[in-house]
Amino acid sequence: MYKDPSYFIQGVLDHNRLLLARTITLIESTLQTHQDIARNVISELLPHTGKAVRLGITGVPGAGKSTFIESFGTMLTGLGYRVAVLAIDPSSTRSGGSILGDKTRMERLAVNDMAFIRPSPSGGSLGGVARKTRETMLLCEAAGFDVIIVETVGVGQSETTVASMVDFFLVLQISGAGDELQGIKKGVLEVADAIVVNKADGDNITRAKLAKKQYETALHLVTPSSPNWAPPVMTCSALEEKGLNEVWETITQHKKVMSATGELDEKRKEQALSWMWFLVKEGLETWFYNNEKIKDVLPGIRDSVETGKKAPTRAADELVSILGSDLLF
Amino acid sequence: MANTPEYNEWLEVATKQMKGKSPDTLTWKTPEGIDVKCLYTAADIEGMETVGSMPGMAPYARGPMATMYAGRPWTIRQYAGFSTAAESNAFYRRNLAAGQKGLSVAFDLATHRGYDSDNPRVAGDIGKAGVAIDSIEDMKILFDGIPLDKMSVSMTMNGAVIPILGMWIAAAEESGVKQEQLMGTIQNDILKEYLTRNTYIYPPTPSMRIVSDIMEFASQNMPKYNTISISGYHIMEAGADSVLQTAFTLADGVEYVRAAIASGMSVDTFAPRLSFFFGIGMNFFMDIAMLRAARFLWHRLMQQFNPENPKSSMLRTHCQTSGWSLTEQDPYNNVIRTTMEAMSAVLGGTQSLHTNSYDEAVCLPTDFSARIARNTQIIIQEESHVCKVADPLGGSYYIEYLTNQIVDEAQKIIDEIEEIGGMAKAIESGMPKMRIEESAARRQARIDQGSDVIVGVNKYRLEDEKLDFDILEVPDTVRTEQIDRINEIRKTRNEAECQACLEAVTKAAEGKGNLLEVAIAAAKARATVGEISDAMEKVFGRYVATTQCVSGAYSSEYAEADSESAQVIEDFRKRTGNFLEKTGRRPRILVTKMGQDGHDRGIKVVASSFADLGFDVDISPMFQTPDEAAKMAIENDVHIVGASSLAAGHKTLVPELIAKLKEQGAGEIGVVAGGVIPPSDYDFLYEAGTKAVFGPGTPITTSAGKVMDILEEQYLK
Ligand code: B12
């Protein structure tokens, strides 16, 4: 690994694919020395970010996210945009290793010179993913990409995490066999900027239209996240490349409205702050667990809480006060 | 069922001989999940509906013909093809002179996938794994001097079936043979291409229409021609056990029957011309039973379509011995394996048979190895006297029991598929492919642990092995020869007429015309395979596979074995974990398939098991160019790329990948190669910069260990 931040910084600013890839690796590294360089790199690159459209896409496994990105991304490159795709792969096995097959579903985009696709193993910790993805997004912006697409599977908290780092959050749905809504969580509805019912093709069109109506009704029941934007529900077929134009129009329309009202700036400011707080929390935690005294007493305290000898509140107080005493001396 | 006094007596003797242990402890669970006891008696098969029929009579468990081989032996039909049409033609003629009865054509991968030899995507594939055919002129050379009105010709073609069958019919007509005289079989089984064989071109819906168009055309014009060969062989070779092979093959069959009926044909017009193709492996009795079970089940399944002609529910099949069971190590053992498997196919009642050559795991057969393979069958037919009796194992308690078990187990899976909505839907859901791949990963784990014995590979392995036979290598000049001929044709043909014919193909693809009919005209107008394929692709589009990968199967097979085995995995995980700790990330490997090589069993096994061992594994789409693979390696910033090559493209593709990586400043990313690579090519690959080569039979733990050696050397020093 290279030690000099300027190697990475210059490479990214030169739009060098290889060095962008290596800088992402640097960001993803679990080594403290790499993180130190990474911090430098990010802060130097920060002024060069902010111009891209940041798009998050979520949906249940098999909803067609990758296929959608393949078709949608290819369309965008056709319009002259440079597209970066960050795919977070949750399929990490018990061994810690993982199988990253996203590009097999994005065959055309993968070989497209206007596109850059980077699948990342989630490596278990969601917090880790959140930080890495956010920073990777910035790197891609600095490397001149116009649209950044983050793909995440709708499990656990990952969607809301991704929603908190993008400009536009798109929820991809499929129509069910019956008339119930397909596993959409209320929390997801609240952060969606649009719901797109995919696979509206073949003998599935009527069902997709029906699902669209149902999602529209469901959306009426939640308060929209912005006073200036009522999230629309659309249908598309990623496979047959139908309805994708409309999705892009919606996204650009959203950007126009949000920029005009100043909401986009606000949103990004908030996101920057929440990112800071996130990092603070993460830093505090690391600091806590790395503290020698804590390391000493933790097993004992844990034991006594488990066996009921000590109340959890009491135990927590003690632990925190150890940190406090550390500060005084 | 009450045990007879004789059985109880046996039990006593057996227990005594087992020093007090019950003989039940000898029960073996087969990979299919069938419990095999150490003894079968009449009680085990009492009342079974699969027992007691007659050969040549429904439900055909005992064979489709009343007298079987006593009346006429099976057809010796060796699958072959390589290099140019002229080379293959000469090979066929030598084989026919030496006792082979039918022809079976193997096309190269460019042809399979609908590309002309001058297409840059297929530069490494021309003539390598089959014969290169670009136009009717090649087809005429291929069958030069072979009387198509007398010779039954089987052609393994699925993706580019319209241009190839069109060219064959057109070539026959130009040599004076009429359509109705043509005999033989076209594989034309597209469903299993999506599942395992990977030479599809178009998406499933238009592909199924092609199948129906061919059935329709032949039912009207080629009464002696088999329009489809519903194939389990490839499913088995990809990793399926015998129950999975039976279930998926018959479910494919049902899907075709439905498609043909939906396109307006009545069942009895086409069903008698359906033929099957099964693979026969080293579980000797199991696969005898499998053929019997498949015939029984097919008869049962066909009843839902109310056929009136008994032939409509009679399963006739070709068989091939397993190539997967053959080893690069101590290769003459393969003659013995093939003999066992051939016996199994014969005792199961096959209608025709291909026996593999001992050099299977190294290269395409030479004249010599092909002779031994052919003689294996001739000796069984003419020296061993096994042909004298129809279904000689009928009534064997064990065989009948196994037959029944396979029927029951396969029926369960078929029911499951029906619930999903038929085989096309099931394939879309990914279910069958995942089952096959899981079975393959488990098999690999059992071999690597030594619990499934393969002589010469994981037991009785020779030290210092040297290949002592000739290797068939197809020269790269085949490509230039083909390109020259294409250019010649394009110069001399009537261009306007040719273009009009191609337009007619596109029109037929859009509308309702019969695709085979217009393709015959296009073939006569000297349109090429690539041009006819493109004319359809304009309307149909190209199919892109979605790759899924099983995880956990390899390691769980170890974990289930014993603690020593489980420790092997744990130790390896510590090693990858250590790499993570020292370098900040897990060892990351891109596994890729370049060229038109569609053999993906190995790469899937490698991907799945490497992930189990703690690697981050990126899988590329199939059919990459070296350039595309390099781009992916760079973007994903992997440590190392593993190229899997089984179709003889390695000498072109691997060095090119290394060059492309260097060109783009990523020389640090190492390259290793695996697959069917003759040992004589290793030095060539090392000199080109390949860091390691892993041939057939390399245990995963060995190749993964070597990859870790390379990475630790590079990153931890
Ligand atoms: C199984 C098989 C098939 C199956 C493939 C199923 C599938 N989905 O994969 C089917 C039946 C469909 C098939 C079809 C064909 N086959 Co085939 N097939 C084989 C066979 C019998 C075994 C291959 C196999 O899967 N072995 C098991 C796996 C686990 O082993 P492996 O891939 O070698 O991988 C191991 C090592 O090599 C190594 N390894 C491999 N790659 C990598 C990568 C990395 C990174 C690492 C670390 C290790 C590693 O580790 C693995 C574990 O030990 C071989 C012969 C043989 N015995 O090898 C012929 C063989 C490869 N086939 C051959 C041919 C010609 C074909 C066809 C092209 C025939 C035709 N003309 O139609 C077709 C078309 C296939 C296509 N689309 O490309 C030829 C190739 C000839 C040549 N190289 O000169 C062979 C050698 C047989 C022969 N002698 O004729 N085939």
Ligand SMILES: Nc1nc2c(ncn2[C@@H]2O[C@H](COP(=O)(O)OP(=O)(O)OP(=O)(O)O)[C@@H](O)[C@H]2O)c(=O)[nH]1
């Ligand atoms: N009919 C139809 N099928 C589609 C469409 N989009 C995707 N599919 C299919 O749905 C399956 C899953 O698609 P993917 O794109 O892999 O879905 P995904 O949401 O990325 O899946 P994960 O990454 O596994 O969560 C594939 O078989 C696709 O071919 C569509 O628009 N129409």
Ligand SMILES: [Mg+2]
């Ligand atoms: Mg996906």
